[in-house]
Amino acid sequence: MAQATFLEVGDAVPLSLQIVDGATDQYPQAEIYDNEGNNLTTISLSHVGDGLYQPSSPYTMxxxxxxxxxxxxYSDSGHTTESGVYLRDMDTFVAIDPDDYKAVVSALATTAQLAAAQxxxxxxxxxxxxxxxxxxSAVDIDTQLSSSHGAGDWxxxxxxxxxxxxxxxxxxxxVTNQMRFYKAxxxxxxARFNLLDADGAPASADVFERVRVTTTTTTTSTTTTTTTV
Incomplete structure (x- = not known):
C-alpha cells in the first residue's frame, strides 16, 4: 500500500516489500523515480523472512x-518476467530540511501563550x-409599557x-379586497383595511397600499356587532 515517509537528505530510505502470502521465491525490485519522473536507479530486494523483501545494502535519500x-x-532472478500474481506497489519518500523543521517548531505557541489566549x-x-x-426581559418591557400608559401617548x-x-x-x-385582523x-x-393596487383600485393581489376601515364588523363565534374604531 502506498505511503509517504519524511526523511532528511542522506537518511537511509526504508525500502521494504511484504508479499502478503509469504512467498519466499520471488525477485522483487524497487525502481526509484524523482519528482519529475526520472528513473534514478533500480534496486534489487532480497528475501529477509516470512515474505519480507529488503535491499541488501542501504539506499540513502x-x-x-x-x-x-x-x-x-519478478518470478525469475533475471528480472525479465513480471509476476502475474503480485501487483505493483509504491512508496513515496519526501525530503525535509531540518532547519525548516526547527523554524516551524520554534514558531509554535508556548503553553503559557496558549493559556493566556484561552x-x-x-x-x-x-x-x-x-x-x-x-x-x-420581555416581562420587564411589558411592565415598562404598562407603567407608561398615563404619562405617555400610549x-x-x-x-x-x-x-x-x-x-x-x-x-x-x-371578495371585498380587504385585509382583516383578528384577536389571538x-x-x-x-381591524380591517381596504387593499389597493398601484392605481388606487381595490385589489387582493399586487397590493401597494392599505387604508384603515373606520367602521369594523366584529365577529365572534356567537355574535356579530359593528363598532367604530
Missing part, C-alpha cells in the same frame, strides 16, 4: 523534493454574558390593539 519507489515483483477568550465570553444578563387600549394585531390571525378577503382567538375581528 537523494537531494530531491521527493522520490517514488515502485515495487515490481483566559482572554473566557474573559470575553463572561463579559458578553454579563451584558446579556443586563438586557431587560393607552392600555393602544397596547391591547397592538397585541391583538401581532398575535392573531390575518386574512385577505378576495382567531375569531374576533379587531
Amino acid at each position: 537523494p537531494d530531491e523534493v521527493f522520490i517514488n519507489a515502485v515495487y515490481i515483483v 483566559a482572554a477568550i473566557i474573559a470575553e465570553v463572561d463579559a458578553n454574558e454579563t451584558k446579556i444578563d443586563a438586557l431587560p 393607552s392600555s387600549a393602544d397596547i391591547d390593539f397592538l397585541k391583538h394585531i401581532e398575535g392573531g390571525r390575518w386574512k385577505i378577503d378576495t 382567538d382567531n375569531v374576533t375581528e379587531v
